[in-house]
Structure formats: C-alpha cells, structure tokens
Amino acid sequence: MPHSPVPSPELPLAHLRIADPFWQRYQRLVQEVVLPYQWDALNDKVADAEPSHAIENFRIAAGRSDGAFYGMVFQDSDVAKWLEAVAYLLAQHPDPALERDADATIELIGAAQQADGYLNTYFTVKAPQERWSNLAECHELYCAGHMIEAGVAYFQATGKRALLDIVCRLADHIDAVFGPGPTQLHGYPGHPEIELALMRLYEATGEARYLALARYFVEQRGTTPHYYDEEYARRGHSFFWGGHGPAWMIQDKAYSQAHLPVALQDTAVGHAVRFVYLYAGVAHLARHSGDATLRAACVRLWDNATQRQMYLTGAIGAQSYGEAFSVDYDLPNDTAYNESCASIGLMMFANRMLQLAPDGRYADVMERALYNTVLGGMALDGRHFFYVNPLEVHPPTVHGNHTFDHVKPVRQRWFGCACCPPNIARVLTSLGHYIYTRRDDALYVNLYVGSDARFEVGAQTLTLRQRGEYPWQDTIAFDVECSAPVDAAVALRLPDWCQAPQLRLNGEPVAIEAHHQHGYCVLRRRWQSGDTVQLRLPMPPMRVSGHPRVRHLAGKVAVQRGPLVYCLEQADNGADLHQLRLPASATLQAVPGSGALDGQVLLQATGERLHGDADAAAAPLYRYDAPPPARQPQTLTFVPYFAWANRGEGEMRVWVDASDG
C-alpha cells in the first residue's frame, strides 16, 4: 500500500521561486557555468583539473565500460550531489539539456545498481566481497545517503520517480542489512549523512521504516562494544586509510562522533562535516520522534559549536588534522581548516533546528555561513573553488611553511577530493529550503532572499512576494496576495547584527518589540491581498570584537555590514596587512566596488600603517627600547569576505589590529 508524503516544514519546490538580483546572478552562474563545468569534470573533460572518473565508475559498474575504479572511495557522491543540484535548478528553470544529461545519468545509475538493491561503484567494481565490512572508513552509507537525497530532490523537482525508485530499493536493501536482528549488522556509518537522507526519504514517501532505520543508526552510534572495533577484528584488522597512523579512523572514534552515544555528547569534536551532517539528521529525527533527549543533545551541541568554536564567517573546523574541531575558543585565523562543506552542513543543521523550534539564532548562523564561507567557497566566475577557508592568508608563508599545506591562496579548479564544488552548487540551487520555514499557520522568513512563496494554510493560500537588494541594501518589501483573507502569521527574522530594525505594515509603523518572539517579529493577522510589509534593517558598518577567551582575537577587530563580514586584501591595501591598524575613532564609509567587485559595497576608513617608511629589509630583527613605530595614515579598503581572492594572489585578513587612537 503506497504511503502519503509526510508534511514538511519546507515549502514544496514548486511553491517557491527565487526573484532576487543577488542570488539570481548565482543561480544563473550555477546553471550556465557551474553545473555544465562540473558535468564536464565528472566526465573528465576539464583539461587542467584532476580527473574525476565518477561517471566512468558508474559505467564500469553497469558493465558498459571496462577499466578499473578510480577516485576516492566516496567518488559516487559527487554524481549524487550534482544530480541534487540539477534537480533544484530544474524546479526553478527548465533546462532540457541539463535534464537530458541528468536522466541519462539516472538511467546509468539504475544499471549500476545490483539486483539486491546495493549501489556503490567502488565496492561493486573493486571489492565486491568487502561490502559493508568497513563502515568506519569506507563511506558506503554516506554515498547511499547522498544518492537518496538526490532521488528525493529529483522526484520533488520533476515528478520523475526513476531515481526515487532506485534509492528506495537501495534503502530497502540497507534496511534489510542493518538493524537489531540477529542476522543483521549492528553498525552505523563512519561518515554520517544517511540519517538525514533517510529522514528526507521518509518525508517524501511516508514509509515509516526509513525513519526507524535512521533512528537505529543514531541510537546505535557510540554504543559499546564498539562496532568499529568489532568489524575491524572481523576483517582481520585491515584498514583503509593511512596517513595519521594505522587504522586511525577506527581508533579515534571522536573523529566520527562515535566516541559516545549521541545523547551523551556535549562538545563538538572530530571531523566538522561529519558532525554537522550527523546532527542535522539527529535534529530531523528528533522533530518526528519527539525524543527530548536527542533534542537536548542537538541544542547543547549547537551551542558548543556555534558559541565556542565557530569563526565569524560561519566557518567551523579549526584544525587541519582530521579536518576537525579543535577545543573551545581555539580559533586560529591562519591555520584554520574551515571546509566549505562544513559550513554547508552547518546551514543544514541550522535549518533542522529552525524546523524543530523557530529561533532566530539558528537562522543568524545559517545566514552567516551562507553569505560568507559558503559563497566564498566559489569564485565570482563560478569556475574555481575553495575547500579550505581561513580568515587570514599570507601567501609567502603558505608557500614556504608546510603547516599551511592545506591552504590555497587562490581558488582551485577542481579537487581530487571534490566534495565541496558540487555541494556549493546544490546549496545555491536549494536556497528555497532555507528561506522559509512553515510551522502550522505561520510562515517564518529566515533569509531575506527575493522570492515568491506560496504558503498553504488549511485550504487557503497566501502568496508572499519578497523583494529587496539584500545584502547590499537595507529595505525588504513584502506583498501579500490571496484570493480570500487568510488567518496566519508571517514571522520576519530580526538579525542578530541589526541594532534597530524598523517595520511598517501597510505603511504604518509597527512596534517590533510587541511582536518579538525568539528573534522573529511575528505578525499574526487576517491577511488580505494588497497587504504590504516593509522591513528596514539598517546596516551601518560595524566593528566586531571577539570573546575574551579567544587569544587570536585579542586586540583585534573585524568589520561587518549587514550579514557580510569584510576583510582587507593586498590588492587594495598593499602587503604586510599586519602593519595596518583600524583606530577606534575611524569612520567606516560604504563605497561602490568596481572591476571584479562591481556592484558590491566596499567599506573604507582612514586607518594607519605602522613602520610606513622603514626600510624593512635593512632593519634588525629585534630592537631594544625602540621608539614606537612611525604611523602613517592610510585609507583602508575592506571587501566582502566572500569576494576575496578574485583579483589574483595576495594577502588577506579579516581580523585587523585595533588601535585606541
């Protein structure tokens, strides 16, 4: 008996259309450049990039090509993420060529699926006897999760069931293999992802077994005797990844957040992407299961990750070793790892937390991650990507000191481990999932992205038309359209960065405080066609200071305007950015960008440069009781962090030395 979809707090793809000058540029870029480019990359047609082989792996698995598997053990997921991004794009813009490539790929995937539902080209081609024998290291469930997400998205975007059917067979196979039964495996993934994917599949299909399987994976995690040890012993202590020492992924269980049961964890540890994917799934599960313990764990870990271990840019993962969290308040600017995918996962975690209970602080972080690290992960040309996103880059040091081997001073074309580019593409095309949250008769506006949203309340429909020039301009206008009056609430997020938001309803000022609930201004009324709301979020340039425990931020200041964090670049300010100081008294002025930064708002202030005229090369390395260094006034130009490194290689820093003057 077919089940019905479970109501979701996300607007159906068909009910949302982006209409926003800032984001339409990105969506066009994704459609015209990123996805075709990535398609070429997946098919090894990009001359100066590392080969992907991802499509070819499926061909080999389907028996349509000879040859050996090539790539990472999780290479399949690049195809899945590309398909998911294509799905969201097709929901916005018909693109027959893309859809044809996607359909052909789905057909190929179906051919690569095994008779029992199993689907993974690495194991099918290279190690068919080793299926499900190394969950700790080998990403089978992770790849399955991404394929499930793609199947759900492609179905929801196009109505086509082919990939949904494939991933249902895959999920059914996994459900048969894993579980508490005596003949089943009692394991769970090394890299979480399938948990949130199964929750999406549950919502799309209404099949309760998928929810139960997600719950099984979450509740098994970190229990003892430890599954990673058991399977390690079962396969004769063989391991897949070297590098940090033999079997380190198995031994360092915190790396995969498997050191403790989920409900007992209280600090964000280990691989940052694993962490956010896991807790996005846990939050999603908690919403449906009502498990208060899991929910409390989500809140606790959210708070630790975002209040003690998050960079100003919404980046997480301070250490390169293990692409991992460090410890509370350890936020080095230059050695940071800060993977683009981790900030994407943080948006996913935030979105699930919003769906659990609307609270603006989750959306604040979601916005911070999106407008800074996620956007910054892609060049303005759509063809180059950052995997690692530090807040300070000094190219001569990056080139000469191996501590910075993970840092690239300019974005790269593609990566051997290519998780980030397709992940950025899918988040840019799926913004609709993040802008709004439905909750009963309330529509929460989390992000100020121009869009038309169709919101169904009971049998009635309210269409909210959001328009603005965010993040550059401070005014967002909403028009309401409905065939009959609708009793509903529209809740507008009041960003944490905005000191004095202003609101007008049909031209009349609204006292925001009277409607303030958990970071939103909740306007509950009988809406009529023609109602207008105008939200003004004044965005003067602001100075940001860091927590007293963060030793890397002592005596430093950052600059933010609206949701955008700014940075100094060598292109505008010369080299030796550490010699620049921003006095407390200096006024920051908005100025228009030009050239590569045309259309952007830059910020300028009169700062000072220390040692302006010193012949630095001839100066001694150390001086005793030297007079204070000379200070020369210099105009400091700040550019949005997301737009850095689009003008060649040079120094960059977000946190600038402050001075009292």
Place this chain on the structure above:
Amino acid sequence: MPHSPVPSPELPLAHLRIADPFWQRYQRLVQEVVLPYQWDALNDKVADAEPSHAIENFRIAAGRSDGAFYGMVFQDSDVAKWLEAVAYLLAQHPDPALERDADATIELIGAAQQADGYLNTYFTVKAPQERWSNLAECHELYCAGHMIEAGVAYFQATGKRALLDIVCRLADHIDAVFGPGPTQLHGYPGHPEIELALMRLYEATGEARYLALARYFVEQRGTTPHYYDEEYARRGHSFFWGGHGPAWMIQDKAYSQAHLPVALQDTAVGHAVRFVYLYAGVAHLARHSGDATLRAACVRLWDNATQRQMYLTGAIGAQSYGEAFSVDYDLPNDTAYNESCASIGLMMFANRMLQLAPDGRYADVMERALYNTVLGGMALDGRHFFYVNPLEVHPPTVHGNHTFDHVKPVRQRWFGCACCPPNIARVLTSLGHYIYTRRDDALYVNLYVGSDARFEVGAQTLTLRQRGEYPWQDTIAFDVECSAPVDAAVALRLPDWCQAPQLRLNGEPVAIEAHHQHGYCVLRRRWQSGDTVQLRLPMPPMRVSGHPRVRHLAGKVAVQRGPLVYCLEQADNGADLHQLRLPASATLQAVPGSGALDGQVLLQATGERLHGDADAAAAPLYRYDAPPPARQPQTLTFVPYFAWANRGEGEMRVWVDASDG
C-alpha cells in the same frame, strides 16, 4: 710518521677551569644527575621513560648479547654524545665512577667495530649488506661524526687514546670508501655532522687526509647528477623514512641542504639541525682551507638564519614539518619547532664563525641561544627535557589541537628520538670551548662565565681569572696573573643588548669607544700580574620589539634583562595570558625569585588585564560595536624563559601585547 696537532683557537681543556656560581650549579647537575641519569637511560634502567637500547645495540654488535637492534637508525649517536659530555666533565672534575663506565663503554665500542674499521650498530646488526647504500636517509656518517667528536674529546680530556684510535680507524675506513676515485662512493651525508667532526679530528691529529675528506664532503654536496638520486636508483628505489610521503628525504633535497652546492646557497632552508651542523663544519673548513667562497657562503647564511629566521630566544626552525626553517620573517610563537639541538648547533656555528674572524655579533647569538633555548631545554632538576621550544604555549590547545602534537607543555623524561638531552649535557660540560677564542696574541672573551683561563702567547703564559654573578649581576672582574709581563690583547665582548658598558683597568676608567673593534673592547698592552679589569654591563630590564615584517610580533613586546629573555607564566599571572598588556609607560622592576626560582631575578611591572571581571563563559562569541574591554591593573611577573615550566603545567608567552597607555 705521527703528525702533530694543529693549533686551535679553542683553549685546551686543561687550560680552562669553570668557576662560576651560575654554571657550577649546572655542571654539578650534569655530573650528579644528568649523566648518571642518561647512563641509566642508555642502559634502559629508567622505569618511566621510553627505552633507549643504545648500549645493548653495541653489545649485540660486539657479539656479547643476542637480540635485535632497537631504536632509531642514529641511536649510536646518543652514546657518543654521552661520552663526549663525560669527557668534558672529566676535564673539569675527576669522577672515577663515570670514567670507569666511559672506559667500559669505549672498550665495548671497540669490540663492536668491524675489522675494516666500520662502526655502526644499526647496519652491523640489522642490515650488514646495506652499508653506505642510503646516505640520504640513514645517518651512518652522522653517527660516525659524533663518535669522532667523542674520541677527540675523550683523548683531549683524559689523554687516553683508545677511542681516538677507534675513530681514526673509522675515519680511515670512511676515507677509503668515499672520494673522487673511480671505485669510491661520491656521496656525502644526509645529516651533516661528520664535516665538523673530521675538522676536529684533523686538528687533534694533524692528519691532513681528514681535512681533505671534510672538504670532499662539503664540495660534493648538492652537485649534479644528484648523489641521493643515484644511490636511490642503485638500491632499486627503496626508502627508509615514510611519513611525509615516500622517499621524501630523497626528493626534498633542501631538507638536507643538498639542493644546491654549498657555495651557491643563500637562504637557510630545511632541517635546522642539519643546517647548523653543516655550516659549522663549512666554517671550520673555511678557516683552514682559506676558501673565500665557502667563507662568504657562511656569512650569507649566518645572516639569513639569524637576521630573518631566528627567534628572540636564539631558537631556529619555525616549522614542525621537517623540523625546519620556514621563510624569512615567518616566526610563529606557538607552532614553532625550535629544537634544542638546533640552538646547540647554532652555538657551534657561531663559535666557528668567531674563530674565522672575531665579531661580537656571532657571540651575541651564541649567548642568546645558550642562556635561553639551550638552558631552557633542561628542567632545573636536570631530569626533564624539551625537544621543542615554542615562545608561547597554551596547554588546553596543545592537548586538543593536533597542529601542536610536537609541543609538550612540560618537559619530558626522555625521548624515543633522544638527541636533545645528551646534546644539552655535552654543551653544558664543554662551555670552555665557547667562552674564549684565541687568535694569535689576542684572547677574546665571548661569554661572561667565571673561569680561570691559561693563555699561552709564544713562550709566555697569561692566566686570566674571570669572576662575576652573570647573568644576574652586571659586573665582571678579571684578574691577570703571569710570571713575567706579557704583550697581548684581551678582548671583551660588548653585548648587543648593553647600551652603556663601562670598563676600568686597574681602577681607571677606559674609554671603550677607543678600543672598540667588531663588538669587542680590545685591550692591547703589556699585561702584568695583578692587573685588574672591571667590566660593568648595566642590565636594566628592556623592552624588545620585532621587525616590521614579522606579523606574529605586530603590537607585541618582549622583555629582556641582560642576556635573558623573560616570559609570563600562568603560575604567576593567572590564565588567559593573551588578556594581559604591558603599557609603554610601565616600569619593570627586578625582584628576587623564590621557591623553584630561588636565586633568580624576576621582573615585575604594573600591567593590565582586559575583561577582568567579565563572566567569560557566558559572553557571546562575537559582539558588535562593543565598548572597549574593561582594563584592570594587574602586576605582571616575568620569569626567565629558560626557567619556565618548572612549576607544573600552565600557559606561557614571551611576546606580550603592548599598549600605548
């Protein structure tokens, strides 16, 4: 025909006796604690330390014990360094028990030597067929060098030839194996050391072949086709060290300063210990060979290493990857490697440069390295050692962030790779080599270490008695004793840190400027018994500032008094040292230390703590347009850097935030 020793600018061991309250304590510690402890360690009798197995390896090689080689490929060198330290100690203080152990060890070493003169327990026991097949990675010539140094020292200290004969046979064997002949190997060591050892052996024996062999090794280095590649191909591309990638030591030729011929190098690169050992040998060679090109290379590389890549503490090797130099002006305080052995090698390089041409700047660095990093490498108890010497340590981060895996917040008992502890012991017992430099009829006083020095000028002898309380007190007294007047110069170093030195000769003030030559005050006269010289080196506490290009030092200040660099420790100042600021106007006062720091001079100033009363845990991670943080006055207590981490685990930092107030 036996040769005669070549005159050396070093005073013979028998002509020098340390008589210094500061250093006698260390020499006693070396005699009573360090060397016996290290003897136990070499014999695997220290319960809670990593096993050494070094003596047992010699027993096995000598056929007196069964079993397998254990330890690093350069484990033999620990025994050699211990013997060298013992030799210097015996030259100062008879110690029959130590001498008996040393003699027995030498007998054992002789038994382990092969009939052809070869001596290396790793290859003898474990891989006899692979002798001399992997110079790039396997440290055979390095171990030989240390054994040669020990042989020379033990002969000079005790007159016993047994070890000298052993190492002459070893050197003769090496001379037969290596050289330009068609049947010889055209190689040179991966880890330099033998060059300087052969120069010492040449001076001790007068055997010119040893000088020629040192020159061969130096001149072959970095030539093409590259020897490391040739031997790598010859042995079928096998390699010894993994870790940073296959055969990385062979491929990364700059790691061993073998990327270019020595004479063409102009930047200090690669493994810092290799660098200083190599250039100590090159400088030693250049003095005897008169090669102006090699000499110029030494000056050039000295300047780069010490004027662009040296920490204030005389430490070198800014990056942990490869224990290596980084790039000019990259001197991170917390991630620094700064191996103790590298600073010891820097002293050796400095000493050879002084012997090439007296110039106080070499002695300034020698003193800086000795009183800060080298001394700091050993705990005040003589039982614990640092391998790595950063200028800032934050224990919670060190424990939680793998970027700091090389850093230990407290000194360790022994190391699996135990190069540093015996190296510190031998430098502490061989101070006599560094204090004075003879040059014709001039005696240069490089270090202010209380001592009696017998200086022979032609047929005459001048005994200089140096007394003082350095580094704590500013006055050093010299008394001259001679049976007849001696025409000679006594040259007193004028330290770079001293702004206004004062000098009295027989009670009369001397205008120092009139006698100033290259950082020394050269007193040339007819010396008579009873002549006295009093040097006063006023040592007010000073602030140090860093070069404008060093971004880690911008806005920061360090404190130094005399040769001692100071630091803040948590034990005196509380945690969160980054919240402390030293205002420009604050006066630094000398105060006596107590407890573990009894007898030391500490420094105090009224500084300020930012965020004094903030409830840090509850504060948000980022704040907008926050008022400047509250400042609370706090007494800042600075302790000598060498004495840090003797009172348990806690934060430390040398460079403190300055403030304009």
